[in-house]
Amino acid sequence: MNTKVLIVDDEPLARERLAGLLRECVNVEIAGEAGNGREAVEAVARLAPDVVLLDIRMPLMDGLEAARHIAGFDNPPAVIFCTAYDEHALAAFEAHALDYLVKPIRRERLQAALERARRFGAPQLAQMQSAGTVPHRSHLCARVRGNLVLVAVADIQYLLAEDKYVVVHHAGGEVLVEEALRALETEFAERFVRIHRNCLVARERLSGLTRSADGRIFAQLNGVTATLEVSRRNLPGLRKLVRSL
Amino acid sequence: MSAAPSPPPATGKAPVLPYWLPDFCSLPVLFAVMVVAELLALVILIAPSDESRPLLPRLTTASVFVQWLALVCAVCLCKLRPQLAKLTPLLGVMTAYALMLLVTVLGSALVFGIDQQLNLGLTLPAQFQARFIWRSAALCALIGAALLRYFYVLEQWRARVGAEAKARFEALQARIRPHFLFNSMNTIASLIPLRPQDAERAVENLSDLFRAALGNDTARSTLGEELDLVQRYLDIEKLRLGERLRVDLDVADLPGDLPMPPLLLQPLVENAVYHGIQQLPAGGTVEIRGRRLDGAIEIVIRNPRPPAGARAAGRHGMALANTRSRIEYHFGRHGALEVVAGADDFICTVRLPDAKGEEALASR
Numbered sequence: 051m052n053t054k055v056l057i058v059d060d061e062p063l064a065r066e067r068l069a070g071l072l073r074e075c076v077n078v079e080i081a082g083e084a085g086n087g088r089e090a091v092e093a094v095a096r097l098a099p100d101v102v103l104l105d106i107r108m109p110l111m112d113g114l115e116a117a118r119h120i121a122g123f124d125n126p127p128a129v130i131f132c133t134a135y136d137e138h139a140l141a142a143f144e145a146h147a148l149d150y151l152v153k154p155i156r157r158e159r160l161q162a163a164l165e166r167a168r169r170f171g172a173p174q175l176a177q178m179q180s181a182g183t184v185p186h187r188s189h190l191c192a193r194v195r196g197n198l199v200l201v202a203v204a205d206i207q208y209l210l211a212e213d214k215y216v217v218v219h220h221a222g223g224e225v226l227v228e229e230a231l232r233a234l235e236t237e238f239a240e241r242f243v244r245i246h247r248n249c250l251v252a253r254e255r256l257s258g259l260t261r262s263a264d265g266r267i268f269a270q271l272n273g274v275t276a277t278l279e280v281s282r283r284n285l286p287g288l289r290k291l292v293r294s295l
Numbered sequence: 296m297s298a299a300p301s302p303p304p305a306t307g308k309a310p311v312l313p314y315w316l317p318d319f320c321s322l323p324v325l326f327a328v329m330v331v332a333e334l335l336a337l338v339i340l341i342a343p344s345d346e347s348r349p350l351l352p353r354l355t356t357a358s359v360f361v362q363w364l365a366l367v368c369a370v371c372l373c374k375l376r377p378q379l380a381k382l383t384p385l386l387g388v389m390t391a392y393a394l395m396l397l398v399t400v401l402g403s404a405l406v407f408g409i410d411q412q413l414n415l416g417l418t419l420p421a422q423f424q425a426r427f428i429w430r431s432a433a434l435c436a437l438i439g440a441a442l443l444r445y446f447y448v449l450e451q452w453r454a455r456v457g458a459e460a461k462a463r464f465e466a467l468q469a470r471i472r473p474h475f476l477f478n479s480m481n482t483i484a485s486l487i488p489l490r491p492q493d494a495e496r497a498v499e500n501l502s503d504l505f506r507a508a509l510g511n512d513t514a515r516s517t518l519g520e521e522l523d524l525v526q527r528y529l530d531i532e533k534l535r536l537g538e539r540l541r542v543d544l545d546v547a548d549l550p551g552d553l554p555m556p557p558l559l560l561q562p563l564v565e566n567a568v569y570h571g572i573q574q575l576p577a578g579g580t581v582e583i584r585g586r587r588l589d590g591a592i593e594i595v596i597r598n599p600r601p602p603a604g605a606r607a608a609g610r611h612g613m614a615l616a617n618t619r620s621r622i623e624y625h626f627g628r629h630g631a632l633e634v635v636a637g638a639d640d641f642i643c644t645v646r647l648p649d650a651k652g653e654e655a656l657a658s659r
């Protein structure tokens with residue numbers, strides 16, 4: 051059976067070269083191409099490749115973050131990073147024993163990496179997610195009726211915990227993610243502030259606080275009509291934050 | 296004070312350095328203070344006087360007295376250094392100097408008093424109290440001024456050597472962005488089978504860029520050559536980024552023969568591509584516009600950039616800081632680099648003196 055390979059690079063010529071090299075390899079089939087990390091994650095969900103050749107520096111979402119999202123999939127493909135030069139990123143791969151290729155890529159090296167990926171699959175990737183080689187993600191990954199949805203963190207208005215899910219309210223609607231609110235709070239500490247045991251809101255959207263007739267306090271967010279209650283515990287910190295706006 | 300290592304030319308205005316006053320608690324500085332104090336004690340001893348006591352006891356008393364004053368001064372300056380550092384250099388030095396004089400006046404008054412009470416006869420007879428204090432203060436004023444100047448020059452020299460080494464290293468790094476080299480090599484490797492003629496041109500362009508980057512900073516170039524280099528650089532990046540990189544170049548107005556140091560503009564354009572265009576999925580336009588002003592030229596480089604949330608962390612400042620310091624070095628206050636970082640665009644404005652301005656600069 052042929053190995054299905056997805057090529058991800060933001061430079062058309064770099065993709066073309068990889069495609070050319072792959073055509074010279076045996077038992078390899080090009081599943082598709084993607085131009086940035088976000089497209090890559092979507093393409094992996096759609097095309098289910100065996101191997102992803104992933105560039106690191108790309109606009110919108112970089113390769114390291116894309117690899118992290120991909121690692122969360124059921125049956126993830128093996129990821130082989132391709133990079134021109136990046137000391138920090140190279141150090142990260144080495145620490146996790148992931149394979150990487152440096153550009154311009156040699157055909158023999160590519161062949162060997164594909165061979166290895168075919169034999170060992172992608173077991174190492176799971177570690178990467180926990181080790182946090184990426185400081186924080188630019189997107190959250192959710193599934194809606196089996197389809198992959200990527201929400202840019204910059205578009206998120208607020209996060210509401212419900213049972214073991216978190217509901218992500220963003221400019222274009224709402225989706226469920228299977229993550230803990232506390233973990234999201236830690237990862238995006240600069241971006242969101244906690245207003246209640248079950249709720250984080252985007253700092254930059256926070257516009258003020260209102261008091262209802264029965265004395266409860268609500269946070270107001272720009273562009274959001276929902277009422278979000280502020281708990282007694284989070285009130286002092288939030289007051290300070292609103293005053294500093 | 297002959298040990299002062301190659302002092303920089305004494306100028307009227309003191310440059311703003313945070314540590315114009317050394318740390319008097321550090322051992323080398325303390326040692327220097329003690330050596331100077333001991334030298335002073337010897338000078339006092341050798342100076343002709345009608346003193347009849349033998350040399351050794353005189354040396355001992357003089358040494359103890361001078362060392363004691365010197366160490367009290369050093370401790371005071373050490374403890375007050377954080378407060379002094381907040382003042383302007385001139386005011387700080389004056390304060391430190393005044394402090395030393397005060398310590399000496401009080402110290403010698405105290406010593407004189409004790410000597411009179413105990414009747415040891417180590418200083419001067421009772422009627423000469425004012426003379427003793429006055430002489431001590433005058434000696435302190437002379438030696439203190441020399442010492443402060445010495446430490447100031449030494450610190451300044453150290454700071455300069457450190458800054459130079461750092462600047463040299465950064466310049467080396469900024470000139471050859473490894474990413475650019477390897478990405479270009481990758482582009483060329485892709486082009487060889489597909490479009491061999493483009494590959495050939497890319498190799499030529501890359502060679503020109505590296506020839507300029509590997510040359511030395513004192514080499515002279517002209518504005519025309521520099522703009523050519525920018526064009527070569529953009530040609531390479533256009534191959535790599537395809538339609539995502541668009542260029543709007545309007546520099547016909549600029550004098551091509553204007554002499555200038557090489558690689559002053561190219562790093563700014565590289566920044567525009569690296570931090571702007573390359574970070575945008577749909578790419579964008581780099582605008583380069585030049586115009587003549589009175590006695591100067593102005594070049595504006597503008598690029599779109601991704602919104603704050605999607606911006607990759609990077610060392611944006613290095614090429615800018617490097618270019619700024621080089622402009623400062625070559626043109627003084629007649630050249631400038633202004634940077635405006637907007638929400639969705641980034642604008643660099645370079646102003647350099649033109650031929651007329653250069654003449655004015657030379658005839659200063």
